[in-house]
Amino acid sequence: MDRRSEATTGDGTATEPAGPSPAGAAGAPRPTSRDVAERAGVSQATVSLVLRDRWHGRVSPPRAEAVREAARELGYRPNLAARRLRSGGTGTVLLVVPALTNEFFARVHAGAAAVAAERGMSVVLFPSPEGIGPAPDPFASAGATLDGVIASSMASRALRALRGGGLPLVMLDSDPEDTEAAATVNPDVPDGLRRVGGHLLAAGHRRIVHLAADIDTWTFRERGRALAEELASADSPLLATARAALDVREAAAVAGKLLATRPRPTAVVCDDDVLAAGACKAARRAGLRVPEDLSVTGVDDLALATAVEPELTTVRLPAEEMGGTGMRALLEVLDGGAPGTRVLPVRFVPRGSTGPAPTGSG
Amino acid sequence: MDRRSEATTGDGTATEPAGPSPAGAAGAPRPTSRDVAERAGVSQATVSLVLRDRWHGRVSPPRAEAVREAARELGYRPNLAARRLRSGGTGTVLLVVPALTNEFFARVHAGAAAVAAERGMSVVLFPSPEGIGPAPDPFASAGATLDGVIASSMASRALRALRGGGLPLVMLDSDPEDTEAAATVNPDVPDGLRRVGGHLLAAGHRRIVHLAADIDTWTFRERGRALAEELASADSPLLATARAALDVREAAAVAGKLLATRPRPTAVVCDDDVLAAGACKAARRAGLRVPEDLSVTGVDDLALATAVEPELTTVRLPAEEMGGTGMRALLEVLDGGAPGTRVLPVRFVPRGSTGPAPTGSG
DNA sequence: CGGGTTCGGTTATACGTATGACGCGCAGGA
DNA sequence: TCCTGCGCGTCATACGTATAACCGAACCCG
Numbered sequence: 195m196d197r198r199s200e201a202t203t204g205d206g207t208a209t210e211p212a213g214p215s216p217a218g219a220a221g222a223p224r225p226t227s228r229d230v231a232e233r234a235g236v237s238q239a240t241v242s243l244v245l246r247d248r249w250h251g252r253v254s255p256p257r258a259e260a261v262r263e264a265a266r267e268l269g270y271r272p273n274l275a276a277r278r279l280r281s282g283g284t285g286t287v288l289l290v291v292p293a294l295t296n297e298f299f300a301r302v303h304a305g306a307a308a309v310a311a312e313r314g315m316s317v318v319l320f321p322s323p324e325g326i327g328p329a330p331d332p333f334a335s336a337g338a339t340l341d342g343v344i345a346s347s348m349a350s351r352a353l354r355a356l357r358g359g360g361l362p363l364v365m366l367d368s369d370p371e372d373t374e375a376a377a378t379v380n381p382d383v384p385d386g387l388r389r390v391g392g393h394l395l396a397a398g399h400r401r402i403v404h405l406a407a408d409i410d411t412w413t414f415r416e417r418g419r420a421l422a423e424e425l426a427s428a429d430s431p432l433l434a435t436a437r438a439a440l441d442v443r444e445a446a447a448v449a450g451k452l453l454a455t456r457p458r459p460t461a462v463v464c465d466d467d468v469l470a471a472g473a474c475k476a477a478r479r480a481g482l483r484v485p486e487d488l489s490v491t492g493v494d495d496l497a498l499a500t501a502v503e504p505e506l507t508t509v510r511l512p513a514e515e516m517g518g519t520g521m522r523a524l525l526e527v528l529d530g531g532a533p534g535t536r537v538l539p540v541r542f543v544p545r546g547s548t549g550p551a552p553t554g555s556g
Numbered sequence: 557m558d559r560r561s562e563a564t565t566g567d568g569t570a571t572e573p574a575g576p577s578p579a580g581a582a583g584a585p586r587p588t589s590r591d592v593a594e595r596a597g598v599s600q601a602t603v604s605l606v607l608r609d610r611w612h613g614r615v616s617p618p619r620a621e622a623v624r625e626a627a628r629e630l631g632y633r634p635n636l637a638a639r640r641l642r643s644g645g646t647g648t649v650l651l652v653v654p655a656l657t658n659e660f661f662a663r664v665h666a667g668a669a670a671v672a673a674e675r676g677m678s679v680v681l682f683p684s685p686e687g688i689g690p691a692p693d694p695f696a697s698a699g700a701t702l703d704g705v706i707a708s709s710m711a712s713r714a715l716r717a718l719r720g721g722g723l724p725l726v727m728l729d730s731d732p733e734d735t736e737a738a739a740t741v742n743p744d745v746p747d748g749l750r751r752v753g754g755h756l757l758a759a760g761h762r763r764i765v766h767l768a769a770d771i772d773t774w775t776f777r778e779r780g781r782a783l784a785e786e787l788a789s790a791d792s793p794l795l796a797t798a799r800a801a802l803d804v805r806e807a808a809a810v811a812g813k814l815l816a817t818r819p820r821p822t823a824v825v826c827d828d829d830v831l832a833a834g835a836c837k838a839a840r841r842a843g844l845r846v847p848e849d850l851s852v853t854g855v856d857d858l859a860l861a862t863a864v865e866p867e868l869t870t871v872r873l874p875a876e877e878m879g880g881t882g883m884r885a886l887l888e889v890l891d892g893g894a895p896g897t898r899v900l901p902v903r904f905v906p907r908g909s910t911g912p913a914p915t916g917s918g
Numbered sequence: 919c920g921g922g923t924t925c926g927g928t929t930a931t932a933c934g935t936a937t938g939a940c941g942c943g944c945a946g947g948a
Numbered sequence: 949t950c951c952t953g954c955g956c957g958t959c960a961t962a963c964g965t966a967t968a969a970c971c972g973a974a975c976c977c978g
Binding site for chain 2: 963964965966967
């Protein structure tokens, strides 16, 4: 009957709780720094100085406190548009990612947005559903003028479309040699894949295949390279490599063929968790048990890594930190610095999808 | 001395590359509407009129075209900060979601951002990692003044924290009776759960349990209600209900207990896909096959719904459309309208995780 | 032919903030 | 006594845009 009994508890019996909010559903104009000045009995300039913390030695402490109190009482909040207009910047950074709904990039965005918020800036995502493509002028479609761009895991050709804005560019998970970017922030994926390789070798696996992402970007090339190196160094080179788009169904189909080769591989290393989920699917369909008959590994540590059964052994990339570090790098560039390349550590996470190599078939 | 009077010297001549980009790595100042005006031989006001498409009957077509061409040649892009300052709005909308990295909300955000971009606005996400909690002043932490707020699936108590800004508020997936919101956009989840119930009943299931989200929000209450109603109408009431947080591991643990009850249920309806993945996990651990021994359903149709094996029967919620519709509703409110409640259709998606009820144990 | 009306523009100004350029009163030194 | 310097603040202005107010000229109609 009453599915929301608590909603009736009178929250606002009186008109206003004397709080900072101007309220007045429609038309209450927001207080300006001038209003604060008037209330505190000082000039608008003083308000600006105090509220921006640039008052040391220019405004006496008691007055400064008075200003702050007046601002609090009025619920004053500086007008970002005016501030930005005056100070030049737009306060907006564009984050370009290959796939908007991908959890990994959502985490990157979260990290970047958090750092941006500290500086009163905001991050807009490039709204194109599918990559950059023919570049319908990212800046226009973002609907905002921008201070800079952070681009993640982009194909080199798409990068070029991003250039031409003359905007500071920070690249994530991309070739540090790329001269287009003012800075680069990379997770140490090679290290991650070397550990994956080492883990499998230590478990006795000798017939290992690679399910690679069908995407020609630096980060995926590095993954393949690092894995191949690690295995070669143990005289147990990759048996085969196949490529699939980052889609579970396609990955399952491709992995199915990979598992049909003889001698059958005992482990499949995947470029990311989605591919790994596909590989697990293919294994089940082929009547193979994971990890008893086949070990599977991924990269990213997405939510689905723990959603599937068994849970995926994977390499956790510091997505939030990548976003945050990238944002900080961009801010440094905007301040005239030249941050260069940064490499972030990754974490190898062993879980249930890997086990000792099956014995009978060696 | 005006310190930038000499900037006008080379108005048309050769100082700038013909291309649209100002380039000049560091310091090329962006062209303003005044620059465009000068180049086109008109006044700044005319430029504004033309570029905002408000010139019909006020500027002659050839002149308008000249202005547009000058703008193109200079690579002119209006200064959003100035525009917003002048026109009052901030051009920024806050999107409040319970979990930033949740794929569902990423899709909501994508939909909202796309609509916002059409109007030159942008959407910032509330950067708090975990829900609203004690509300550390969302508006301040967003680092921006705002035109309005879109809040999704919030608990009523958290809502109250959002109020007090006096900002137009649009709710997604929430109680339409809630008087706090100017508009509400809901997916027709009850319909979805009725169909789930009908689907299972038609498949012969009579011992059905409900794995509910341990979250006290309207949308989840409705899911439980609709499911219970549908089953009751067929004289086959819910056997039991258990609650778990939206976490695969916890869901698996709770579902494990649920499956241990006798007589054993033949189907478990989950409030969302994450819970369903947990239920599948529990089933495997209990030695039950899905769907032969146990049918499982979810809601949302996240990526993981097709990542697990078997793929999940689920109800696809139109996340992008919710975001887009919510944004449009907010824009209408900002224009003085009163959109009220909208209900969006959902899609029932049968997949491999449901099948006929097992026969032997009836 | 003169007064309105329309067409095609311009001028001026305001939006709210940040900040360089100025006081102004007072203490201290010459 | 006058000048200097310093501590405290204020004044004025510019950022780039949108728009109300205005204005000359051509046109139209009686």
